[in-house]
Amino acid sequence: MKNFLKNNKQAFIGGIITTFLIALGVFLLGNISGYEAKKLIATSMQGFNMLCNTIVLASATILxxxxxxLGISTGTETKLKKRHYQQVLSIAKFDTILFISALILFQFFNIPITEAENVETSWFKYIYWATLFSSSIISGMMVTTVLMLYRTVANIIAIVGLKKENHQLLDTDGED
Structure with missing residues (x-):
C-alpha cells in the first residue's frame, strides 16, 4: 500500500485537489434547513445520477x-519491467473500486427518498450533504484514475512509440 501511494503520488494529489475544490464549493453553500434540502435533493438527483452513470461507464471502459x-505491452519486441505491469494492475484495482463505489452510490441515491412520507424533514439535510460529498469523492477518484492512466500511457508511448532506449520501465538487463 505504501508503494502504491508513493508510485501514484501525483495522481492522488490531483484527485485530492479535485475532491477538496468540489467539497469547498459544497461547504460554501452554508447551512440549509431540512425543507430546503428536500427541494435541492429533488432537483439535483438527476445530475448526481448522471455523474454516477458517467463514472460507471468511464471506469468500465478504462478496464x-x-x-x-496490455496487448501493446506484451506485443512489443522490447521487454518491460514488472513495475509496468504493477502500474497497470494498480490502475485496474483503483478503477474497480471506483466502478463499484459509483454503482453503489447510484443505487443508493436512486431510492425515491423525497417521495417518502415517513422520513423526518431534518434528515434531508444530512442526505443532501452526503450526496454532495459523495459526488466530490467519486469525482476526485475519477481524476486520480485518469492521471494514473495518463502516466502509464505516456510511459508506453515513450518506450514503444518514441523508442526511448533508457526509459526507467525498460528491462535492458533482464532485471525486474
Whole structure:
C-alpha cells in the first residue's frame, strides 16, 4: 500500500485537489434547513445520477482499454519491467473500486427518498450533504484514475512509440 501511494503520488494529489475544490464549493453553500434540502435533493438527483452513470461507464471502459494496453505491452519486441505491469494492475484495482463505489452510490441515491412520507424533514439535510460529498469523492477518484492512466500511457508511448532506449520501465538487463 505504501508503494502504491508513493508510485501514484501525483495522481492522488490531483484527485485530492479535485475532491477538496468540489467539497469547498459544497461547504460554501452554508447551512440549509431540512425543507430546503428536500427541494435541492429533488432537483439535483438527476445530475448526481448522471455523474454516477458517467463514472460507471468511464471506469468500465478504462478496464476494457487496459486489456488493449496490455496487448501493446506484451506485443512489443522490447521487454518491460514488472513495475509496468504493477502500474497497470494498480490502475485496474483503483478503477474497480471506483466502478463499484459509483454503482453503489447510484443505487443508493436512486431510492425515491423525497417521495417518502415517513422520513423526518431534518434528515434531508444530512442526505443532501452526503450526496454532495459523495459526488466530490467519486469525482476526485475519477481524476486520480485518469492521471494514473495518463502516466502509464505516456510511459508506453515513450518506450514503444518514441523508442526511448533508457526509459526507467525498460528491462535492458533482464532485471525486474
Amino acid at each position: 476494457a482499454l487496459l486489456l488493449t494496453l
